[in-house]
Amino acid sequence: MNISNTDWINDQTIYEVNLRQYTSDGTIASFRNHLPRLKEMGIGILWFMPIHPIGEINRKGELGSYYSVKDYFSVNPEFGTAEEFRSLVHEIHGMGMYVILDWVANHTACDNELVTTNPDWYTKNENQNFQPPSGTDWSDVYDLDFGQSGLRGYMTSAMEYWVREFDIDGFRCDVAGMVPSDFWETTIKKLNSIKPIFMLAEWEDPELLEKGFNADYNWSLYHILKEIASGHKEVSSIRNHFEKPTKSYSSNALKMNFLDNHDENSWNRIMINHFGNKAYALSTMLFTLPGIPMIYSGQESRLSKQLKFFEKDTIRWRTYPDANFYKQLIGLRKTNPVFWSNNTNIEFLNGYHKDIVGYKRWDSDNIYFIIVNLSDQIQELKKELISHDLLIKDERSSGQSISGGGFIVYKVIND
Numbered sequence: 001m002n003i004s005n006t007d008w009i010n011d012q013t014i015y016e017v018n019l020r021q022y023t024s025d026g027t028i029a030s031f032r033n034h035l036p037r038l039k040e041m042g043i044g045i046l047w048f049m050p051i052h053p054i055g056e057i058n059r060k061g062e063l064g065s066y067y068s069v070k071d072y073f074s075v076n077p078e079f080g081t082a083e084e085f086r087s088l089v090h091e092i093h094g095m096g097m098y099v100i101l102d103w104v105a106n107h108t109a110c111d112n113e114l115v116t117t118n119p120d121w122y123t124k125n126e127n128q129n130f131q132p133p134s135g136t137d138w139s140d141v142y143d144l145d146f147g148q149s150g151l152r153g154y155m156t157s158a159m160e161y162w163v164r165e166f167d168i169d170g171f172r173c174d175v176a177g178m179v180p181s182d183f184w185e186t187t188i189k190k191l192n193s194i195k196p197i198f199m200l201a202e203w204e205d206p207e208l209l210e211k212g213f214n215a216d217y218n219w220s221l222y223h224i225l226k227e228i229a230s231g232h233k234e235v236s237s238i239r240n241h242f243e244k245p246t247k248s249y250s251s252n253a254l255k256m257n258f259l260d261n262h263d264e265n266s267w268n269r270i271m272i273n274h275f276g277n278k279a280y281a282l283s284t285m286l287f288t289l290p291g292i293p294m295i296y297s298g299q300e301s302r303l304s305k306q307l308k309f310f311e312k313d314t315i316r317w318r319t320y321p322d323a324n325f326y327k328q329l330i331g332l333r334k335t336n337p338v339f340w341s342n343n344t345n346i347e348f349l350n351g352y353h354k355d356i357v358g359y360k361r362w363d364s365d366n367i368y369f370i371i372v373n374l375s376d377q378i379q380e381l382k383k384e385l386i387s388h389d390l391l392i393k394d395e396r397s398s399g400q401s402i403s404g405g406g407f408i409v410y411k412v413i414n415d
Contacts, residue, residue: 265306
């Protein structure tokens, strides 16, 4: 893992930027107006969905998919210019925040110039025709063959270009497990020789962290939470996830925790509808569990629709009703190092109602207790907790009891 050379990530929160849907014109220039409020919320890492020109051949919908890359070295003119993006990165850095870019290494648009200049870099079907990645319905892209050394060198140099020329701070790598891990291992070393970068894998596989990624998706925990909210799993499955893991990660492996992202919102469900009044308790949990938390565009405004993926569909921002809630969680995490990404200590508490999750987090200096109530009823708290310093709670909980869908975080008072 590269966490040692990217200590700056330890107290950060990731924010996924859906640039197309962020403002009415979906441009870099308009997005810049939101930077002060994102900084005010405490956001630390801005992850931009792919900013490259989008393929036109076999395009899905009117505008196409961000993940159908026509040119790895350019900025989509619908968003703005390369100079505008470079200036944006500079401004973000000046505000003390970081930028990671979504990278699509597994496939290209059907009209990427590589289709013509280097057709041997692509996977072919039995009729020697270009094809989408196996097992997908991604008819707007062609699968790349990473058995080709020339392709590997090209893809590495393209990623180096954005670090060198635009000073970005890392990448979120799309379907990272569909690209050979030895490619990532070699490439990440080269990128880190330019500057310490943060690498996030859209996948869930310990090998990718061993090969150089800093973090991967906590998909398995997300699906547990999703099924708890729909009544298909017991709350105890959260504890089982940590105490009886199905995959063998190293003790310091970093997972990205989330309740929403572009795929889940566009294709599966509206977060605030699916999780209901439990969304706030679960968010508090994700900000206080081991890992690094992520917020999706519009989450701070209780995004109330599934954003179209291939068309223009602007986020309804309203008055950012949950911005202060997330600001409070981000602040809690930033000011209490026990919740930072480099600490994985956790112990679950016994003796609570079956729909309560309680756990202890600690470091060499402090101990904290976190209680979230995923039932619909008020639950009494243990007296030994009530005597400690109350750091954060939902407005309906009293400090002696916790409301249905409520949350409380205590810091142990040292005698």
